[in-house]
Amino acid sequence: MINVLKSDFYKLFLRKAFYICGVISGLIGVLLVVLINNEFPFAKELGYNGISSSYIGLGQVTLLTTVFLSMFVSSEFAYGTIKNMCSKGISRVSIYLSKVVMGAFTSIVYTLFTGLCGFIAGSLMWGVGEFNIDEFWNILRLFALFILAELCLQSVFIMISFLIRHTGGTVSANLAVYVLAPALLLPLLDYIIKSLKWFELEGGVSKYWVGSYMQIFSGTLQLEQEVICTGIIVCLIYFIVSTAIGIISFYKRDIR
Amino acid sequence: MEYLLNTNDLKKAYLGKPVVNKININIKKGDIYGFIGRNGAGKTTTMKMIAGLEKPTSGSLELFGDKNLNYGRSKIGTVIEYPCLYPYMTARQNINAQRHLLNMRDESIVDEILDIVGLGNTGSKKAKNFSLGMKQRLAIALSLVGEPEFLMLDEPINGLDPMGIKDIRDLILKLNKERGITVMISSHILGELVKISTRFGIINKGELVAQFDSDELKEKVKEKIKIRVNDVDRAYNVLKEEIGVENCEIDSEREISVFDCLEKSGEISSALAKNDIILESMAKEGSDYESYFIELMGGNNND
Numbered sequence: 001m002i003n004v005l006k007s008d009f010y011k012l013f014l015r016k017a018f019y020i021c022g023v024i025s026g027l028i029g030v031l032l033v034v035l036i037n038n039e040f041p042f043a044k045e046l047g048y049n050g051i052s053s054s055y056i057g058l059g060q061v062t063l064l065t066t067v068f069l070s071m072f073v074s075s076e077f078a079y080g081t082i083k084n085m086c087s088k089g090i091s092r093v094s095i096y097l098s099k100v101v102m103g104a105f106t107s108i109v110y111t112l113f114t115g116l117c118g119f120i121a122g123s124l125m126w127g128v129g130e131f132n133i134d135e136f137w138n139i140l141r142l143f144a145l146f147i148l149a150e151l152c153l154q155s156v157f158i159m160i161s162f163l164i165r166h167t168g169g170t171v172s173a174n175l176a177v178y179v180l181a182p183a184l185l186l187p188l189l190d191y192i193i194k195s196l197k198w199f200e201l202e203g204g205v206s207k208y209w210v211g212s213y214m215q216i217f218s219g220t221l222q223l224e225q226e227v228i229c230t231g232i233i234v235c236l237i238y239f240i241v242s243t244a245i246g247i248i249s250f251y252k253r254d255i256r
Numbered sequence: 257m258e259y260l261l262n263t264n265d266l267k268k269a270y271l272g273k274p275v276v277n278k279i280n281i282n283i284k285k286g287d288i289y290g291f292i293g294r295n296g297a298g299k300t301t302t303m304k305m306i307a308g309l310e311k312p313t314s315g316s317l318e319l320f321g322d323k324n325l326n327y328g329r330s331k332i333g334t335v336i337e338y339p340c341l342y343p344y345m346t347a348r349q350n351i352n353a354q355r356h357l358l359n360m361r362d363e364s365i366v367d368e369i370l371d372i373v374g375l376g377n378t379g380s381k382k383a384k385n386f387s388l389g390m391k392q393r394l395a396i397a398l399s400l401v402g403e404p405e406f407l408m409l410d411e412p413i414n415g416l417d418p419m420g421i422k423d424i425r426d427l428i429l430k431l432n433k434e435r436g437i438t439v440m441i442s443s444h445i446l447g448e449l450v451k452i453s454t455r456f457g458i459i460n461k462g463e464l465v466a467q468f469d470s471d472e473l474k475e476k477v478k479e480k481i482k483i484r485v486n487d488v489d490r491a492y493n494v495l496k497e498e499i500g501v502e503n504c505e506i507d508s509e510r511e512i513s514v515f516d517c518l519e520k521s522g523e524i525s526s527a528l529a530k531n532d533i534i535l536e537s538m539a540k541e542g543s544d545y546e547s548y549f550i551e552l553m554g555g556n557n558n559d
Contacts, residue, residue, distance in 0.1 A: 003359045006359075087329060
Protein backbone atom coordinates (compact mmCIF):
# COMPACT_ATOMS: atom_id res chain seq x y z
CA MET A 1 0.00 0.00 0.00
CA ILE A 2 2.82 2.41 0.93
CA ASN A 3 4.54 1.70 -2.40
CA VAL A 4 1.36 2.27 -4.37
CA LEU A 5 0.90 5.56 -2.50
CA LYS A 6 4.49 6.60 -3.21
CA SER A 7 4.00 5.90 -6.89
CA ASP A 8 0.64 7.69 -6.97
CA PHE A 9 2.04 10.78 -5.24
CA TYR A 10 4.94 10.77 -7.70
CA LYS A 11 2.46 10.72 -10.61
CA LEU A 12 0.24 13.34 -8.99
CA PHE A 13 3.05 15.85 -8.57
CA LEU A 14 4.14 15.35 -12.19
CA ARG A 15 0.72 16.19 -13.58
CA LYS A 16 0.42 19.73 -14.89
CA ALA A 17 -3.34 19.59 -14.39
CA PHE A 18 -2.79 19.27 -10.63
CA TYR A 19 -1.07 22.66 -10.55
CA ILE A 20 -3.43 24.27 -13.05
CA CYS A 21 -6.47 23.25 -11.00
CA GLY A 22 -4.64 24.43 -7.87
CA VAL A 23 -4.02 27.88 -9.36
CA ILE A 24 -7.66 28.10 -10.49
CA SER A 25 -8.86 27.13 -7.01
CA GLY A 26 -6.68 29.91 -5.55
CA LEU A 27 -8.15 32.36 -8.05
CA ILE A 28 -11.63 31.26 -7.03
CA GLY A 29 -10.75 32.13 -3.44
CA VAL A 30 -9.65 35.62 -4.50
CA LEU A 31 -12.61 36.16 -6.84
CA LEU A 32 -15.05 35.24 -4.10
CA VAL A 33 -13.59 37.96 -1.86
CA VAL A 34 -13.87 40.47 -4.70
CA LEU A 35 -17.44 39.40 -5.32
CA ILE A 36 -18.38 39.68 -1.66
CA ASN A 37 -16.74 43.10 -1.53
CA ASN A 38 -18.93 44.29 -4.42
CA GLU A 39 -22.14 42.68 -3.24
CA PHE A 40 -21.76 43.48 0.45
CA PRO A 41 -19.99 46.83 0.93
CA PHE A 42 -20.34 46.45 4.69
CA ALA A 43 -17.94 43.48 4.64
CA LYS A 44 -15.14 45.98 5.12
CA GLU A 45 -16.58 46.93 8.51
CA LEU A 46 -16.63 43.30 9.63
CA GLY A 47 -12.90 42.65 9.24
CA TYR A 48 -12.22 39.03 10.25
CA ASN A 49 -15.96 38.22 10.11
CA GLY A 50 -16.08 39.55 6.60
CA ILE A 51 -13.16 37.38 5.56
CA SER A 52 -14.77 34.28 7.00
CA SER A 53 -17.87 34.92 4.94
CA SER A 54 -15.72 34.44 1.84
CA TYR A 55 -15.50 30.73 2.67
CA ILE A 56 -19.16 30.42 1.78
CA GLY A 57 -18.02 29.81 -1.79
CA LEU A 58 -15.80 26.85 -1.02
CA GLY A 59 -18.18 24.51 -2.83
CA GLN A 60 -17.02 25.97 -6.16
CA VAL A 61 -13.67 24.26 -5.70
CA THR A 62 -15.34 20.85 -5.58
CA LEU A 63 -16.00 21.15 -9.29
CA LEU A 64 -12.28 21.45 -9.99
CA THR A 65 -11.38 18.61 -7.65
CA THR A 66 -14.00 16.44 -9.33
CA VAL A 67 -12.69 17.13 -12.83
CA PHE A 68 -9.07 16.59 -11.81
CA LEU A 69 -9.71 13.38 -9.89
CA SER A 70 -11.91 11.96 -12.64
CA MET A 71 -9.06 12.47 -15.09
CA PHE A 72 -6.39 11.24 -12.70
CA VAL A 73 -8.16 7.97 -11.89
CA SER A 74 -9.65 7.15 -15.28
CA SER A 75 -6.41 7.94 -17.13
CA GLU A 76 -4.85 4.86 -15.51
CA PHE A 77 -7.36 2.85 -17.53
CA ALA A 78 -7.08 5.03 -20.64
CA TYR A 79 -3.26 4.80 -20.72
CA GLY A 80 -3.44 1.12 -19.77
CA THR A 81 -1.01 1.76 -16.91
CA ILE A 82 -3.38 0.06 -14.47
CA LYS A 83 -2.15 -3.16 -16.13
CA ASN A 84 1.41 -2.36 -15.05
CA MET A 85 0.19 -2.39 -11.45
CA CYS A 86 -2.24 -5.30 -11.47
CA SER A 87 0.04 -7.61 -13.46
CA LYS A 88 2.71 -7.23 -10.77
CA GLY A 89 0.52 -9.00 -8.25
CA ILE A 90 -0.21 -5.80 -6.32
CA SER A 91 -3.48 -6.05 -4.42
CA ARG A 92 -6.37 -4.31 -6.16
CA VAL A 93 -7.65 -3.14 -2.78
CA SER A 94 -4.37 -1.24 -2.24
CA ILE A 95 -4.58 0.28 -5.71
CA TYR A 96 -8.15 1.45 -5.07
CA LEU A 97 -7.50 2.78 -1.58
CA SER A 98 -4.46 4.65 -2.81
CA LYS A 99 -6.70 6.53 -5.25
CA VAL A 100 -9.08 7.35 -2.38
CA VAL A 101 -6.12 8.81 -0.48
CA MET A 102 -5.20 10.81 -3.58
CA GLY A 103 -8.78 12.10 -3.64
CA ALA A 104 -8.61 13.11 0.01
CA PHE A 105 -5.22 14.74 -0.45
CA THR A 106 -6.34 16.72 -3.51
CA SER A 107 -9.54 17.82 -1.75
CA ILE A 108 -7.61 19.02 1.30
CA VAL A 109 -4.94 20.82 -0.73
CA TYR A 110 -7.41 22.63 -3.02
CA THR A 111 -9.78 23.56 -0.19
CA LEU A 112 -7.05 24.88 2.07
CA PHE A 113 -5.37 26.71 -0.80
CA THR A 114 -8.67 28.36 -1.75
CA GLY A 115 -9.19 29.32 1.91
CA LEU A 116 -5.66 30.67 2.17
CA CYS A 117 -5.97 32.75 -1.00
CA GLY A 118 -9.34 34.05 0.20
CA PHE A 119 -7.83 34.92 3.56
CA ILE A 120 -4.91 36.78 2.01
CA ALA A 121 -7.15 38.66 -0.43
CA GLY A 122 -9.69 39.48 2.32
CA SER A 123 -6.94 40.65 4.67
CA LEU A 124 -5.57 42.94 1.99
CA MET A 125 -8.98 44.39 1.14
CA TRP A 126 -10.61 44.56 4.53
CA GLY A 127 -7.84 44.11 7.05
CA VAL A 128 -7.70 41.30 9.55
CA GLY A 129 -9.89 42.97 12.14
CA GLU A 130 -10.09 41.85 15.72
CA PHE A 131 -9.03 38.29 16.46
CA ASN A 132 -11.87 36.32 17.96
CA ILE A 133 -11.02 32.85 19.27
CA ASP A 134 -14.61 31.56 18.90
CA GLU A 135 -14.71 32.77 15.33
CA PHE A 136 -11.37 31.09 14.65
CA TRP A 137 -12.57 27.73 15.99
CA ASN A 138 -15.76 28.06 13.97
CA ILE A 139 -13.72 28.59 10.82
CA LEU A 140 -11.56 25.57 11.63
CA ARG A 141 -14.70 23.50 12.20
CA LEU A 142 -16.13 24.78 8.92
CA PHE A 143 -13.02 23.64 7.05
CA ALA A 144 -12.89 20.27 8.81
CA LEU A 145 -16.56 19.52 8.13
CA PHE A 146 -16.38 20.80 4.57
CA ILE A 147 -13.31 18.69 3.82
CA LEU A 148 -14.97 15.62 5.36
CA ALA A 149 -18.07 16.11 3.19
CA GLU A 150 -15.94 16.85 0.14
CA LEU A 151 -13.78 13.74 0.43
CA CYS A 152 -16.86 11.59 1.02
CA LEU A 153 -18.38 13.03 -2.15
CA GLN A 154 -15.07 12.47 -3.97
CA SER A 155 -15.14 8.83 -2.87
CA VAL A 156 -18.41 8.54 -4.81
CA PHE A 157 -16.70 10.08 -7.85
CA ILE A 158 -13.73 7.72 -7.51
CA MET A 159 -16.16 4.81 -7.43
CA ILE A 160 -17.81 6.11 -10.61
CA SER A 161 -14.38 6.50 -12.25
CA PHE A 162 -13.51 2.88 -11.46
CA LEU A 163 -16.90 1.75 -12.76
CA ILE A 164 -16.79 3.68 -16.06
CA ARG A 165 -13.00 3.50 -16.73
CA HIS A 166 -13.18 6.01 -19.57
CA THR A 167 -11.88 9.55 -19.19
CA GLY A 168 -14.57 11.43 -21.11
CA GLY A 169 -17.37 9.31 -19.73
CA THR A 170 -16.07 9.58 -16.18
CA VAL A 171 -15.70 13.37 -16.25
CA SER A 172 -19.17 13.75 -17.77
CA ALA A 173 -20.82 11.33 -15.35
CA ASN A 174 -19.18 12.85 -12.28
CA LEU A 175 -20.04 16.40 -13.32
CA ALA A 176 -23.58 15.27 -14.08
CA VAL A 177 -23.88 13.75 -10.62
CA TYR A 178 -22.43 16.85 -8.98
CA VAL A 179 -24.46 19.39 -10.92
CA LEU A 180 -27.63 17.51 -11.82
CA ALA A 181 -28.19 15.60 -8.59
CA PRO A 182 -29.27 18.61 -6.53
CA ALA A 183 -30.99 20.33 -9.46
CA LEU A 184 -32.92 17.45 -11.01
CA LEU A 185 -32.47 14.10 -9.34
CA LEU A 186 -33.21 15.07 -5.75
CA PRO A 187 -36.40 17.08 -6.56
CA LEU A 188 -37.54 14.21 -8.78
CA LEU A 189 -36.96 11.67 -6.02
CA ASP A 190 -38.75 14.01 -3.58
CA TYR A 191 -41.70 14.17 -5.95
CA ILE A 192 -41.80 10.38 -6.32
CA ILE A 193 -41.59 9.83 -2.57
CA LYS A 194 -44.29 12.39 -1.89
CA SER A 195 -46.57 10.58 -4.31
CA LEU A 196 -46.11 7.38 -2.31
CA LYS A 197 -48.82 7.64 0.28
CA TRP A 198 -47.43 4.82 2.41
CA PHE A 199 -43.90 6.21 2.74
CA GLU A 200 -42.68 9.43 4.26
CA LEU A 201 -39.12 10.73 4.32
CA GLU A 202 -38.38 13.23 7.01
CA GLY A 203 -36.63 16.32 5.70
CA GLY A 204 -36.76 15.24 2.05
CA VAL A 205 -34.19 13.37 -0.03
CA SER A 206 -31.68 16.21 0.08
CA LYS A 207 -31.20 15.50 3.78
CA TYR A 208 -29.59 12.23 2.72
CA TRP A 209 -27.44 13.59 -0.10
CA VAL A 210 -23.79 14.12 0.77
CA GLY A 211 -23.53 17.18 -1.49
CA SER A 212 -26.18 18.96 0.56
CA TYR A 213 -23.91 18.85 3.58
CA MET A 214 -21.06 20.45 1.67
CA GLN A 215 -23.33 23.43 1.10
CA ILE A 216 -24.64 23.39 4.66
CA PHE A 217 -21.18 23.08 6.22
CA SER A 218 -19.69 25.87 4.09
CA GLY A 219 -22.84 28.00 4.20
CA THR A 220 -22.63 29.34 7.72
CA LEU A 221 -20.40 29.37 10.77
CA GLN A 222 -23.38 28.84 13.07
CA LEU A 223 -24.40 25.20 12.83
CA GLU A 224 -26.67 23.22 15.09
CA GLN A 225 -25.17 20.19 16.74
CA GLU A 226 -27.87 17.94 15.32
CA VAL A 227 -27.17 19.05 11.76
CA ILE A 228 -23.46 18.42 12.25
CA CYS A 229 -24.07 14.91 13.63
CA THR A 230 -26.54 13.97 10.88
CA GLY A 231 -24.17 15.39 8.28
CA ILE A 232 -21.20 13.42 9.56
CA ILE A 233 -23.20 10.18 9.63
CA VAL A 234 -24.59 10.71 6.10
CA CYS A 235 -21.11 11.56 4.77
CA LEU A 236 -19.50 8.50 6.36
CA ILE A 237 -22.21 6.21 5.02
CA TYR A 238 -21.57 7.55 1.50
CA PHE A 239 -17.84 7.03 1.99
CA ILE A 240 -18.13 3.46 3.27
CA VAL A 241 -20.75 2.33 0.76
CA SER A 242 -19.11 3.90 -2.30
CA THR A 243 -15.65 2.62 -1.32
CA ALA A 244 -17.01 -0.88 -0.73
CA ILE A 245 -18.83 -0.91 -4.09
CA GLY A 246 -15.76 0.48 -5.86
CA ILE A 247 -13.40 -2.10 -4.35
CA ILE A 248 -15.73 -5.04 -5.03
CA SER A 249 -16.29 -3.94 -8.61
CA PHE A 250 -12.57 -3.37 -9.24
CA TYR A 251 -11.73 -6.71 -7.65
CA LYS A 252 -14.32 -8.67 -9.62
CA ARG A 253 -14.09 -7.10 -13.04
CA ASP A 254 -11.50 -7.98 -15.66
CA ILE A 255 -9.12 -5.37 -16.97
CA ARG A 256 -9.54 -5.38 -20.71
CA MET B 257 12.22 -30.35 -15.64
CA GLU B 258 11.71 -26.87 -14.19
CA TYR B 259 8.58 -25.32 -15.65
CA LEU B 260 8.12 -21.64 -15.14
CA LEU B 261 4.56 -21.57 -16.34
CA ASN B 262 2.02 -24.37 -16.37
CA THR B 263 -1.59 -23.82 -17.27
CA ASN B 264 -4.10 -26.51 -16.54
CA ASP B 265 -7.23 -26.53 -18.72
CA LEU B 266 -7.32 -22.75 -18.60
CA LYS B 267 -10.61 -21.46 -19.95
CA LYS B 268 -12.16 -18.05 -20.47
CA ALA B 269 -15.67 -17.52 -21.72
CA TYR B 270 -17.58 -14.30 -22.33
CA LEU B 271 -21.35 -14.64 -22.01
CA GLY B 272 -20.95 -18.41 -22.17
CA LYS B 273 -18.93 -18.33 -25.38
CA PRO B 274 -15.39 -19.68 -24.86
CA VAL B 275 -12.59 -17.53 -26.26
CA VAL B 276 -9.86 -19.61 -24.65
CA ASN B 277 -10.77 -23.23 -24.24
CA LYS B 278 -8.94 -25.52 -21.82
CA ILE B 279 -5.42 -24.76 -22.88
CA ASN B 280 -2.36 -26.34 -21.31
CA ILE B 281 0.78 -24.30 -21.86
CA ASN B 282 4.15 -25.36 -20.46
CA ILE B 283 7.08 -22.99 -20.55
CA LYS B 284 10.50 -24.04 -19.30
CA LYS B 285 12.97 -21.74 -17.64
CA GLY B 286 15.14 -20.09 -20.27
CA ASP B 287 12.67 -20.62 -23.13
CA ILE B 288 11.66 -18.02 -25.64
CA TYR B 289 8.10 -19.16 -26.21
CA GLY B 290 6.57 -17.99 -29.48
CA PHE B 291 2.81 -17.81 -29.06
CA ILE B 292 1.21 -17.89 -32.49
CA GLY B 293 -2.36 -17.42 -33.58
CA ARG B 294 -4.65 -15.34 -35.73
CA ASN B 295 -6.35 -12.16 -34.59
CA GLY B 296 -8.96 -13.13 -32.04
CA ALA B 297 -7.49 -16.60 -31.52
CA GLY B 298 -7.16 -15.96 -27.78
CA LYS B 299 -3.49 -14.99 -27.39
CA THR B 300 -4.05 -11.74 -25.51
CA THR B 301 -6.80 -13.22 -23.33
CA THR B 302 -4.47 -16.07 -22.36
CA MET B 303 -1.69 -13.64 -21.49
CA LYS B 304 -4.09 -11.48 -19.51
CA MET B 305 -5.19 -14.47 -17.47
CA ILE B 306 -1.58 -15.35 -16.74
CA ALA B 307 -0.88 -11.74 -15.74
CA GLY B 308 -3.94 -11.63 -13.49
CA LEU B 309 -5.78 -9.00 -15.51
CA GLU B 310 -8.61 -11.37 -16.36
CA LYS B 311 -9.97 -14.15 -14.21
CA PRO B 312 -10.21 -17.61 -15.78
CA THR B 313 -13.70 -19.05 -16.08
CA SER B 314 -12.22 -22.40 -15.11
CA GLY B 315 -8.86 -24.13 -14.93
CA SER B 316 -5.77 -23.10 -13.04
CA LEU B 317 -2.20 -22.02 -13.53
CA GLU B 318 1.12 -22.27 -11.75
CA LEU B 319 3.93 -19.76 -11.91
CA PHE B 320 7.44 -20.80 -10.92
CA GLY B 321 5.96 -24.11 -9.78
CA ASP B 322 3.83 -22.32 -7.22
CA LYS B 323 0.08 -21.79 -7.02
CA ASN B 324 0.60 -18.57 -5.05
CA LEU B 325 0.14 -16.39 -8.11
CA ASN B 326 0.70 -13.01 -6.47
CA TYR B 327 4.23 -14.05 -5.58
CA GLY B 328 4.82 -15.44 -9.08
CA ARG B 329 3.41 -12.33 -10.73
CA SER B 330 5.82 -10.12 -8.79
CA LYS B 331 8.56 -11.83 -10.84
CA ILE B 332 6.86 -11.26 -14.19
CA GLY B 333 7.19 -8.29 -16.51
CA THR B 334 4.43 -7.70 -19.04
CA VAL B 335 3.67 -5.66 -22.11
CA ILE B 336 0.13 -6.52 -23.07
CA GLU B 337 -1.73 -5.21 -26.14
CA TYR B 338 0.07 -1.86 -26.43
CA PRO B 339 2.75 0.13 -24.61
CA CYS B 340 1.16 1.24 -21.33
CA LEU B 341 2.93 4.50 -20.47
CA TYR B 342 2.28 7.86 -18.86
CA PRO B 343 2.46 10.13 -21.91
CA TYR B 344 3.10 13.27 -19.86
CA MET B 345 6.26 11.79 -18.33
CA THR B 346 9.75 11.28 -19.72
CA ALA B 347 11.20 7.78 -20.06
CA ARG B 348 13.10 8.26 -16.79
CA GLN B 349 9.98 9.46 -14.95
CA ASN B 350 7.95 6.52 -16.26
CA ILE B 351 10.55 4.11 -14.93
CA ASN B 352 10.73 5.99 -11.64
CA ALA B 353 6.94 5.71 -11.17
CA GLN B 354 7.24 1.94 -11.65
CA ARG B 355 10.31 1.84 -9.38
CA HIS B 356 8.36 3.50 -6.55
CA LEU B 357 5.50 1.07 -7.11
CA LEU B 358 7.81 -1.92 -6.73
CA ASN B 359 9.81 -0.36 -3.90
CA MET B 360 13.11 -0.50 -5.77
CA ARG B 361 15.19 1.94 -3.78
CA ASP B 362 18.31 1.84 -5.90
CA GLU B 363 17.93 4.72 -8.34
CA SER B 364 20.83 3.51 -10.49
CA ILE B 365 18.58 0.82 -12.00
CA VAL B 366 16.86 3.57 -13.98
CA ASP B 367 19.97 4.36 -16.00
CA GLU B 368 20.82 0.69 -16.30
CA ILE B 369 17.39 -0.16 -17.71
CA LEU B 370 17.36 2.85 -20.03
CA ASP B 371 20.72 1.76 -21.40
CA ILE B 372 19.54 -1.82 -21.94
CA VAL B 373 16.62 -0.66 -24.08
CA GLY B 374 18.63 2.06 -25.79
CA LEU B 375 16.68 5.02 -24.45
CA GLY B 376 19.46 6.50 -22.37
CA ASN B 377 19.63 9.66 -24.43
CA THR B 378 15.96 10.68 -24.57
CA GLY B 379 16.43 13.36 -21.91
CA SER B 380 13.39 15.52 -21.25
CA LYS B 381 11.42 14.23 -24.23
CA LYS B 382 7.95 13.19 -23.10
CA ALA B 383 6.71 9.67 -23.87
CA LYS B 384 3.84 11.12 -25.93
CA ASN B 385 6.42 12.41 -28.41
CA PHE B 386 8.17 9.05 -28.80
CA SER B 387 7.99 6.99 -31.98
CA LEU B 388 6.12 3.68 -31.76
CA GLY B 389 9.42 1.78 -31.61
CA MET B 390 10.62 3.94 -28.71
CA LYS B 391 7.30 3.46 -26.92
CA GLN B 392 7.62 -0.31 -27.32
CA ARG B 393 11.15 -0.19 -25.94
CA LEU B 394 10.05 1.98 -23.02
CA ALA B 395 7.22 -0.44 -22.30
CA ILE B 396 9.76 -3.27 -22.22
CA ALA B 397 11.93 -1.10 -19.96
CA LEU B 398 9.00 -0.72 -17.55
CA SER B 399 8.48 -4.45 -17.57
CA LEU B 400 12.14 -4.89 -16.59
CA VAL B 401 11.77 -2.87 -13.39
CA GLY B 402 11.76 -5.30 -10.48
CA GLU B 403 14.24 -7.68 -12.12
CA PRO B 404 11.67 -10.08 -13.59
CA GLU B 405 12.55 -13.65 -14.43
CA PHE B 406 9.76 -13.99 -16.95
CA LEU B 407 8.66 -11.50 -19.62
CA MET B 408 5.33 -11.68 -21.43
CA LEU B 409 5.29 -9.57 -24.56
CA ASP B 410 2.09 -9.34 -26.53
CA GLU B 411 2.67 -8.25 -30.13
CA PRO B 412 5.74 -6.14 -29.29
CA ILE B 413 6.72 -5.72 -32.94
CA ASN B 414 3.33 -4.75 -34.30
CA GLY B 415 3.49 -1.66 -36.48
CA LEU B 416 7.26 -1.35 -36.30
CA ASP B 417 9.54 -0.72 -39.27
CA PRO B 418 12.24 -3.34 -40.10
CA MET B 419 14.85 -1.55 -37.98
CA GLY B 420 12.44 -1.32 -35.06
CA ILE B 421 11.68 -5.03 -35.39
CA LYS B 422 15.38 -5.86 -35.41
CA ASP B 423 15.97 -3.69 -32.32
CA ILE B 424 13.24 -5.48 -30.37
CA ARG B 425 14.42 -8.89 -31.59
CA ASP B 426 18.01 -8.15 -30.52
CA LEU B 427 16.78 -6.83 -27.18
CA ILE B 428 14.76 -9.98 -26.48
CA LEU B 429 17.69 -12.21 -27.38
CA LYS B 430 20.01 -10.12 -25.20
CA LEU B 431 17.65 -10.31 -22.21
CA ASN B 432 17.28 -14.05 -22.69
CA LYS B 433 20.97 -14.82 -23.15
CA GLU B 434 22.62 -12.31 -20.83
CA ARG B 435 20.06 -12.14 -18.04
CA GLY B 436 18.51 -15.57 -18.38
CA ILE B 437 15.03 -14.09 -18.66
CA THR B 438 12.38 -16.47 -19.96
CA VAL B 439 10.20 -14.82 -22.60
CA MET B 440 6.72 -15.50 -23.89
CA ILE B 441 6.11 -13.50 -27.05
CA SER B 442 3.11 -13.37 -29.33
CA SER B 443 3.21 -12.02 -32.84
CA HIS B 444 1.72 -12.32 -36.28
CA ILE B 445 5.12 -11.95 -37.88
CA LEU B 446 5.97 -15.64 -38.07
CA GLY B 447 9.42 -15.15 -39.60
CA GLU B 448 10.52 -13.08 -36.62
CA LEU B 449 9.21 -15.58 -34.11
CA VAL B 450 10.95 -18.45 -35.89
CA LYS B 451 14.23 -16.52 -35.66
CA ILE B 452 14.20 -16.19 -31.90
CA SER B 453 11.84 -18.75 -30.36
CA THR B 454 13.03 -21.98 -28.79
CA ARG B 455 9.53 -23.29 -28.26
CA PHE B 456 6.20 -22.66 -29.93
CA GLY B 457 2.54 -22.76 -29.01
CA ILE B 458 -0.09 -22.50 -31.71
CA ILE B 459 -3.54 -21.30 -30.72
CA ASN B 460 -6.54 -21.48 -33.00
CA LYS B 461 -10.08 -20.46 -32.06
CA GLY B 462 -9.15 -20.52 -28.39
CA GLU B 463 -7.58 -23.98 -28.46
CA LEU B 464 -3.91 -24.82 -28.23
CA VAL B 465 -3.54 -26.95 -31.33
CA ALA B 466 0.17 -27.64 -31.06
CA GLN B 467 3.15 -27.06 -28.82
CA PHE B 468 6.68 -28.02 -29.82
CA ASP B 469 10.36 -27.12 -29.57
CA SER B 470 12.25 -25.40 -32.36
CA ASP B 471 14.11 -28.66 -33.13
CA GLU B 472 10.79 -30.43 -33.62
CA LEU B 473 9.67 -27.60 -35.86
CA LYS B 474 12.77 -27.96 -38.02
CA GLU B 475 12.04 -31.64 -38.28
CA LYS B 476 8.44 -31.00 -39.24
CA VAL B 477 9.04 -28.46 -41.93
CA LYS B 478 12.05 -30.02 -43.57
CA GLU B 479 11.77 -31.07 -47.21
CA LYS B 480 10.14 -34.39 -47.88
CA ILE B 481 8.51 -36.49 -50.58
CA LYS B 482 4.93 -37.30 -49.82
CA ILE B 483 3.88 -40.58 -51.44
CA ARG B 484 0.33 -41.87 -51.72
CA VAL B 485 0.06 -45.61 -52.40
CA ASN B 486 -2.44 -48.47 -52.08
CA ASP B 487 -0.27 -50.48 -49.63
CA VAL B 488 1.83 -48.42 -47.23
CA ASP B 489 3.44 -51.32 -45.37
CA ARG B 490 4.88 -52.90 -48.48
CA ALA B 491 5.84 -49.52 -49.88
CA TYR B 492 7.66 -48.73 -46.60
CA ASN B 493 9.72 -51.91 -46.93
CA VAL B 494 10.53 -51.22 -50.59
CA LEU B 495 11.72 -47.72 -49.71
CA LYS B 496 13.95 -49.02 -46.92
CA GLU B 497 15.35 -52.11 -48.64
CA GLU B 498 15.53 -51.25 -52.33
CA ILE B 499 16.07 -47.48 -52.35
CA GLY B 500 18.04 -47.23 -49.09
CA VAL B 501 15.81 -44.61 -47.47
CA GLU B 502 16.72 -44.22 -43.81
CA ASN B 503 14.33 -41.55 -42.68
CA CYS B 504 10.70 -42.08 -43.59
CA GLU B 505 7.46 -42.45 -41.72
CA ILE B 506 3.93 -43.68 -42.33
CA ASP B 507 1.54 -40.76 -41.99
CA SER B 508 -1.77 -42.49 -42.64
CA GLU B 509 -3.29 -45.60 -44.22
CA ARG B 510 -2.18 -44.50 -47.69
CA GLU B 511 0.53 -41.91 -47.13
CA ILE B 512 4.25 -42.04 -46.41
CA SER B 513 6.67 -39.15 -45.90
CA VAL B 514 10.24 -39.65 -47.10
CA PHE B 515 12.83 -37.27 -45.65
CA ASP B 516 16.02 -38.41 -47.38
CA CYS B 517 16.98 -39.63 -50.85
CA LEU B 518 14.88 -36.73 -52.13
CA GLU B 519 16.71 -36.79 -55.48
CA LYS B 520 15.66 -40.42 -56.12
CA SER B 521 12.01 -39.79 -56.96
CA GLY B 522 12.36 -41.61 -60.32
CA GLU B 523 13.89 -44.66 -58.70
CA ILE B 524 11.19 -44.66 -56.04
CA SER B 525 8.36 -44.75 -58.60
CA SER B 526 10.07 -47.54 -60.62
CA ALA B 527 10.72 -49.63 -57.51
CA LEU B 528 7.12 -49.29 -56.36
CA ALA B 529 5.80 -50.24 -59.83
CA LYS B 530 8.19 -53.23 -59.99
CA ASN B 531 6.68 -54.49 -56.70
CA ASP B 532 3.10 -54.08 -57.97
CA ILE B 533 2.37 -51.20 -55.65
CA ILE B 534 0.05 -48.61 -57.16
CA LEU B 535 1.53 -45.14 -56.86
CA GLU B 536 -1.40 -42.73 -56.66
CA SER B 537 0.62 -39.54 -56.19
CA MET B 538 4.08 -38.30 -55.32
CA ALA B 539 4.97 -34.69 -54.45
CA LYS B 540 7.74 -32.69 -52.84
CA GLU B 541 6.61 -30.76 -49.76
CA GLY B 542 7.89 -28.77 -46.85
CA SER B 543 10.63 -26.17 -46.29
CA ASP B 544 8.13 -23.43 -45.45
CA TYR B 545 7.52 -22.47 -41.82
CA GLU B 546 4.72 -20.12 -42.76
CA SER B 547 2.67 -22.75 -44.58
CA TYR B 548 3.15 -25.14 -41.70
CA PHE B 549 1.92 -22.60 -39.14
CA ILE B 550 -1.00 -21.56 -41.32
CA GLU B 551 -1.98 -25.20 -41.72
CA LEU B 552 -1.93 -25.61 -37.94
CA MET B 553 -4.01 -22.48 -37.55
CA GLY B 554 -6.73 -24.00 -39.67
CA GLY B 555 -5.55 -23.08 -43.17
CA ASN B 556 -6.52 -20.01 -45.14
CA ASN B 557 -10.23 -20.45 -44.55
CA ASN B 558 -10.84 -20.27 -40.87
CA ASP B 559 -14.28 -18.74 -40.53
